Amino acid sequence: MFPLSHQCDYHLHSTASDGALPPAAVMHLAAEQGIRELALTDHDTFAGLSEARLAAQELNLTLIEGMEFSCNWQGMTIHLVALWPQGVTASAQELAAVQEQNRWQRAKRILEKLARAGIPLTLDEIVEKAGGRVPGRPHFAQVLVEQGHVKNHGQAFRKFLGAGKIGDVKSHWLEMDAALEDLLATEAFCILAHPLRYKLTRSKRVRLIKAFAAAGGQAMELVSGRQDVAQTASLLKLAEELGLKLSWGSDFHAPGPACPAPGNFAALPAACRPLSQLLA
The missing domain is CATH 3.20.20.140 (Metal-dependent hydrolases)
Known part of the structure; x- marks a missing residue:
């Protein structure tokens, strides 16, 4: 049934x-x-x-x-x-x-772009939030909040990670x-x-x-x-x-x-x- x-x-x-x-x-x-x-x-x-x-x-x-x-x-x-x-x-x-390899490449590219904007995060910090797995943008948002770069998850996406922002990296997708x-x-x-x-x-x-x-x-x-x-x-x-x-x-x-x-x-x-x- x-x-x-x-x-x-x-x-x-x-x-x-x-x-x-x-x-x-x-x-x-x-x-x-x-x-x-x-x-x-x-x-x-x-x-x-x-x-x-x-x-x-x-x-x-x-x-x-x-x-x-x-x-x-x-x-x-x-x-x-x-x-x-x-x-x-x-x-x-x-x-x-x-796809997983593409995601790792994207994560590294997001780090590079944030660093050029004066926000030097490390891959280890982001991967820790992802539990050791390949990180996504929400994991970047967590670190941005914890380090005081933004007030909350929503602001992280509005300023850095959302569509059209520096952390919106698309080049690795089919x-x-x-x-x-x-x-x-x-x-x-x-x-x-x-x-x-x-x-x-x-x-x-x-x-x-x-x-x-x-x-x-x-x-x-x-x-x-x-x-x-x-x-x-x-x-x-x-x-x-x-x-x-x-x-x-x-x-x-x-x-x-x-x-x-x-x-x-x-x-x-x-x-x-x-x-x-x-x-x-």
């Missing part, structure tokens, strides 16, 4: 990338929130999947193995949620290893069409993540979604966290026009009021079906 759509969350993060909870704790929290089917989608890595898989089995959760894959489109970073319903393939592991080609070759099911989160005009957002579909993208995150009903309806209409399947999720990173908990997202239209049912 398949779970109901609102019992599914296909976009969750753990300490394997920039989340605050270990993978097993994410599984337990999701179960407490009434989630029965979910995907762990850490940024450009599968490092948390083994731990998540064991916890999901203990909790009788359906875990779809995944990753949030970084790429470029017209000069901006775009995220693709890639899922492997039958389990991660060997070629997917190889692609993830390349272009979206190439990323989709590589992911599809690994048997991934490819979803355009949170299309409403990118700082785009409505017309340019439509161009992004059409470009994604034209390059072989298979689904779109219709709902990501909290959003307006009218926004959901607009995305649904476009997805239907382009033949894109539907996904959704909280984009959970950490407990607390600033981040939606697993399963905490806007109302889903009747057209949404659990992915295990859709991909069976």
